[in-house]
Each structure stands twice: as C-alpha cells, then as structure tokens.
Amino acid sequence: MAELLTTTPEELDALAERLEQVEAYLHLDEKRERAADLERRSAEPGFWDDGDAARELLAELSRCRGDVQTFEDARAELSDARAALELSDELGGDEELVEEAAQAAARVARAIDEMELSSWFTGEFDHGDAIVTIKPGQGGLEAQDWTFMLFKMYMKYCARRGWKVTVNDCPAAEGIGIDRATFTVEGADAFGMLRAEAGVHRLVRISPTDAKKRRQTTFAGVEVIPVLPDDIDIEVSSDDIRVDVYHASGPGGQGVNTTDSAVRVTHLPTGIVVTCQNERSQIQNKAACMQILKARLYELELQKRAETLDEIRGPKTEIGFGNQIRSYVLYPYQMVKDLRCGHETSNVDAVLEDGDLDPFIVAYHRWATGNADAELAE
Structure with missing residues (x-):
C-alpha cells in the first residue's frame, strides 16, 4: 500500500512566505501594470503595421501574463491546501483531505521553484531556445551507447516540459549507439534551463558488450548554445563555406x-x-545547418572578446576522467549525483528513463546563483 502524503500548517506557512518573496522579487505588481499597458497598445489601430515590433510586444505580453498567472494559480492552490487541512482537523483527521492538502502543497512548491528559476535567468538568451549537441567521449563503443542514452533522456525531459524538439542530426554509429546528436529545443526558458546540462556526463555500469560482465566507465559531452534572435545577424560569406550532400540515415541504420x-x-x-x-530536402537541411553555424560563430566571437566560454557553455574540457559535472552510477549501487551542487537521487530510472531532470536543474541554478551572489558580496 502506498504511503499517504502529509503536510502541516507550518509547512504551508513556509510556502506562503516563499510565495510572498517570489511576488516581491518578480515585481509582479509592475508586470500586471505592464501587461495592462501592452494590452492597450495591442488594441490600437495600426498595431500590425510593423509586424516584427507587434510580435515582440505580444511575446512580452505573453511572458508578463504567464508570470502573473503562475503566481495566482500557486496562491489559489495554497488556499485550497489550507482549506483541506482545516476541514480535516474539523473531521478528526480525515486522511484523504490531508493527502489532498499535501498534493496541493507539492504543486505550490513546484510552481515556486519554477518562478524562482525564471527569476535567476538574467542572461541575454536565457528565455529563448537552445541548440544541444551530445558527443561521445572516452569509452569507445560504450561511449556511443551512452550518447544515445543521454539523447533519449533529453527527449523525455523536453516532452515533460512541453518543449518542441527538432532533431537536426543523429547518425547511427558502427556497432551500438550514435556518433553524435544535435537538436534544437523551442520553449519557454529552454536555453536557461538546459545550460545547466552543459559539460561532461559520466556513466558507470556493467558493460553490455563485455562477455566477462566487467564494470565500465564511459563519458559523453553535452554542449548547449542559444538560438540567436532574429535581430542578431551573423554574416557568413558563401566563399567561406563548403557544402557537401550525402544520404541521410538515423539511429539503428x-x-x-x-x-x-x-x-x-x-x-x-x-x-x-x-x-x-x-x-x-537539401534546402531545409542547409537552412538548419546555417542557423547552427551562425550560433556557433557568435559563440566563438564571444570567446574572442571575453577569452572565456563561461557565458555560454562553461569551460571547454576533455570529455573524460576528472572533468565530469554529473555521474550516473548503475553498478555496484544506483545513484545519479551532480558533482557541482551535490544534488543526488537513487532513482536512476526516473532520470534516465523518464527524463526527470528538473530537481537537478533547479538545484544547479540555486547553487550557481548562490555562488554568484557570494562573489558579488566579496
């Protein structure tokens, strides 16, 4: 029998306090006023005379409305949780009402996490789309298989968040797994969220290709760069590129x-x-290639200016021992642990099979924001 969820008035009070803090640092009163102003402007005659400006205004309006609605929904959920808990007390401790309150409290906590996360995204591209590339590192055939496992994990994660994914490139490798994977993710805060995944990922397991069933450690690297907005134009001369065409293939050959x-x-x-x-078609594939190329050239220009890649994807390191950001251990015990912020879980199936990455991404950004605040304080 599944264990019943519970909550207490003190826990609900703590959530209420967090909710008040969120309302303050997200400046929701200002966003309500801004949304009202944008709505008035969108109803003016000639609004669509400048299509680009109109779309930009509507996108901002959508973000303001979304932030306000998420907060209002969380406040309503918290009120429902209090009501259920109070009614349970009046009825002498009704377990179903207690669990109902606990479930509502859990939804409030997740909503607060999301709002906190959004407030931490202050980078130029954090609220936009992302291009993700996964490549095998040390480990031979095992690394190719590990790359495919990560690819499937991210597909599940993107589906959980309701993001749209376009797989740009995912060729099958010889033997098992894939040579690499590149895909574009479209959705709210996609780049801000996924940049937490940039770095080296380490897998420890019994090798499925080893007849002696020995433990194997393998690595794969994840790169995350932003999809550039339309107002950033990167010039690429036709004389500077070579275009080759060939037969397409997918995982499994x-x-x-x-x-x-x-x-x-x-x-x-x-x-x-x-x-x-x-x-x-070649035309569509070339267009996708040029979008990714321009994003990478922009990243390269940032590197030249700042002499670092930290702004976009973190420092470049060998995809191997000593450089991992997260370890996935399947044997001799089961554990997924982020080596930067310390967050861990023993439920490896939830991470690898179901794409339950939000706890890791939230924990990473909370850790990274804390470190940034500490550096500013110094």
Whole structure:
C-alpha cells in the first residue's frame, strides 16, 4: 500500500512566505501594470503595421501574463491546501483531505521553484531556445551507447516540459549507439534551463558488450548554445563555406530517404562543421545547418572578446576522467549525483528513463546563483 502524503500548517506557512518573496522579487505588481499597458497598445489601430515590433510586444505580453498567472494559480492552490487541512482537523483527521492538502502543497512548491528559476535567468538568451549537441567521449563503443542514452533522456525531459524538439542530426554509429546528436529545443526558458546540462556526463555500469560482465566507465559531452534572435545577424560569406550532400540515415541504420538530402556545412576559416539530415530536402537541411553555424560563430566571437566560454557553455574540457559535472552510477549501487551542487537521487530510472531532470536543474541554478551572489558580496 502506498504511503499517504502529509503536510502541516507550518509547512504551508513556509510556502506562503516563499510565495510572498517570489511576488516581491518578480515585481509582479509592475508586470500586471505592464501587461495592462501592452494590452492597450495591442488594441490600437495600426498595431500590425510593423509586424516584427507587434510580435515582440505580444511575446512580452505573453511572458508578463504567464508570470502573473503562475503566481495566482500557486496562491489559489495554497488556499485550497489550507482549506483541506482545516476541514480535516474539523473531521478528526480525515486522511484523504490531508493527502489532498499535501498534493496541493507539492504543486505550490513546484510552481515556486519554477518562478524562482525564471527569476535567476538574467542572461541575454536565457528565455529563448537552445541548440544541444551530445558527443561521445572516452569509452569507445560504450561511449556511443551512452550518447544515445543521454539523447533519449533529453527527449523525455523536453516532452515533460512541453518543449518542441527538432532533431537536426543523429547518425547511427558502427556497432551500438550514435556518433553524435544535435537538436534544437523551442520553449519557454529552454536555453536557461538546459545550460545547466552543459559539460561532461559520466556513466558507470556493467558493460553490455563485455562477455566477462566487467564494470565500465564511459563519458559523453553535452554542449548547449542559444538560438540567436532574429535581430542578431551573423554574416557568413558563401566563399567561406563548403557544402557537401550525402544520404541521410538515423539511429539503428535505417534510411531516412533515398536521396542526397543530408547536408554538411564546413566553415573554412574556423574549421567548424555542422551536419543536418532531419528534413526531407537539401534546402531545409542547409537552412538548419546555417542557423547552427551562425550560433556557433557568435559563440566563438564571444570567446574572442571575453577569452572565456563561461557565458555560454562553461569551460571547454576533455570529455573524460576528472572533468565530469554529473555521474550516473548503475553498478555496484544506483545513484545519479551532480558533482557541482551535490544534488543526488537513487532513482536512476526516473532520470534516465523518464527524463526527470528538473530537481537537478533547479538545484544547479540555486547553487550557481548562490555562488554568484557570494562573489558579488566579496
């Protein structure tokens, strides 16, 4: 029999205090006024005369409304939790009402986590879309399989959050797994959330390819860069790129189609190579390649200016021992642990099979924000 969830008035008071803090530092009164102003402007004659400006205004209006609505929903949930708990007391401790209150309290806590997380996203691209690339590191065939496992984990995570995913490139490797994966994620705060995943991921398990069933440690690297907004234009000369086309294929070796639709774009001055084979036509795949190439060239320019990649994806390190940000141990015990913030769980299936990454991402950003505040205080 499943254990009943419980909560207490003191726990609800603590949530109420956190909710008040969220209302203050998200400046929700200002956002309510801003939303009202934007609504008035969107109803004015000639609003759509400048399409780009209109879309930008509507996007801001949507964000303001979303922040306010999330807060109001959480406050209503908290009120429902208090009512259920009080009614339970009046009825002599009704367990169903206590569990109902606990479930509502859990939803409030998750909503507060989301709002706190959004408030930490102060980077230029944090609220936008992301391009994620996964590559095998040390470990040979095992690393290729590990890359595919991570790819599936992120697909599940994106689905949980309701984000749209476009797989740009995911060629099958020889033997098992994949050579790499590149995909674009569209959704609220996608880049801000996923930049917590940038770095080296380590897997420890019994090797499925080893007849002696020995323990194997393998690595894969995750890169996360932002999709550039339309108002940032990166010029790429046609003389600086080489475009190659070839047959597309997917994980497991199945053919996507029988034409030369896959595209590889090489930027000759920098040596950056981007491949895309998800779309049915060369034109679509080339367009996707150019979007990713421009994002990587922008990142490279930031690196030149600041002499660091920390703004976008963290320092560049070898995908191997000593550089991991998170360990996934399946044997001799089961544990997933983030080595930066210390968050861990023994429920590895929830992480790898179900894509339950929010606790890790929230914990990382809380840790990173705390470190940044400490540095400012010094």
